Amino acid sequence: MKRIQLSHGGGGEEMDVLIRDLFYRHFSNDILLRSEDAAVLEVNGKIAFTTDSYTVTPLFFNGGDIGKIAVAGTLNDLAMMGARPLYLSCAFIIEEGLPHETLERIVLSMKEELSKSKAQIVCGDTKVVPKGSVDQLFINTSGIGEIVLPALSAHSICESDVIIVSRDIGTHGACILASREGIELQSALSSDCATLWPAVDALIAEKVGIRAMRDATRGGIAAVLNEWAVASDICIQVQEQSVPICDEVRGICELLGMEPYEFANEGTFILAVDPCDAMRAVEILHQFGMSSNAAIIGKATVLKAGRVILNSPWGSTRYLERPKGELLPRIC
């Protein structure tokens, strides 16, 4: 079996071969091939710029892998800012001895995920570190997008704005947790990991009055909703029974005594929209597989500024707190 050697990161001939035969071959595009110390891009006006490192373990899981997350996650950060994803950088930190085949599977998965938007990988970096210095493979992707819907902000949510979730929550977190805990599931629970741009693009094209969007990654929807409530100095009231949660996620939560609101997602986003546009937004989202069970889950009120309130179906209420501590390291 071919394995990655330290020489693949040495800046010499072996690294050139790896870059040419693996990265250039699969990510091929004119800009990348012309890149020297940096890619040269033509950009005008307002752009969004974001970075994320991905350390997820295991490298492969139901519904995705570290490469898919590395592409989708960074593209999603751009999409959430109302930016059409254009360019990605891609930096690999590889543990000496990683099977070449593993790296190639991940590269192919990145290529596949890239095809879901028009974004291109235009520059990169390859480091190989001695065995034990890193656990298998970390990937950093940074992204540049053209802002087509400006003024989205966690600070701009107003009273009566409607809160929508794009799909059932918590599958990525539950999926990684289950695979680490060795929980065998009868049904195939799959991570939500997905590129959100196509759905966001449609919402923008249909001129939906979006105030804020955020993908609910680490910290889950609990983190996003609390951040919004504080940033906009408003109360967010959520109807518990309106939040879509699949049976498998519910089961894992019950089994482990956890709450799905804090579970990480990798292809699920929350929107705050103008109340007049809420139904239309949900209908648009339903046209996409990744958001076919989008739902209105609550609204912004003035009841208790800076707090998120969960209303149970039985009439009781409780605060949904900001997550604390570490639910699950290396979730993304």
Added chain:
Amino acid sequence: MKRIQLSHGGGGEEMDVLIRDLFYRHFSNDILLRSEDAAVLEVNGKIAFTTDSYTVTPLFFNGGDIGKIAVAGTLNDLAMMGARPLYLSCAFIIEEGLPHETLERIVLSMKEELSKSKAQIVCGDTKVVPKGSVDQLFINTSGIGEIVLPALSAHSICESDVIIVSRDIGTHGACILASREGIELQSALSSDCATLWPAVDALIAEKVGIRAMRDATRGGIAAVLNEWAVASDICIQVQEQSVPICDEVRGICELLGMEPYEFANEGTFILAVDPCDAMRAVEILHQFGMSSNAAIIGKATVLKAGRVILNSPWGSTRYLERPKGELLPRIC
């Protein structure tokens, strides 16, 4: 002693505190503070975009640390493309248990290095991974710069172009090697790690006819010169005695039977310039501390296309080959 905990990477309250009290405090600027999922930037025209992950060990060495390299290295990649550095992203992957003080020293060093250009850190990411999943700390920085000198390229070197090195070579490689091998040096050999933009800016302002620039990092000047020779289908002839090499680097090379041409640098660049401008370029470089011993080391000829030839002071010649294998992992 305060140590980084897994919860500092969990997406909840503890992570917010770390970001606010450490990263925002030291990297503070309006764009960073307004950043949500991505930073919003105003950019026009041609930009350069680059990424690098830094895995150097030890974290602190004579003349620098991983933070200084992470800032200078990425800014240098922009400068080498004739781009004025504008924006950086910064992504930390931290091993659980890293002393908070260590992280703060590194952040302060990044801040200090940032002050040498007008570049700002505008977005970031923080991951904390369990003990053993990464060796202490890796940093990725990606950079965006405005191209002020277009058309620099490894492909555009012509016959008679003069090859200049900005300073004595190999100090970063020698310094890391010495610290790992436990070689005690009488004199304080120090890494060349530095932000090159001020010198590059001056060369551009003085309209020096630069065809190509490249910082000689992994693989050293041997890698850069060979890449240029192949890309421009030209011969590069180097006068061995003209290449500045300090006594300490010579000593380490002799001790370990290595060649300084392959030693990594972190603040040393090679230029190919129009022969009419060569002397002027060297004079400009001499005005900066980081390049006070810049020297003409050779020229492009048609003797042997695609090859680099070293001429010894005794009249003999040999090929300077592309580096192979791995001299020293985790050099940067």
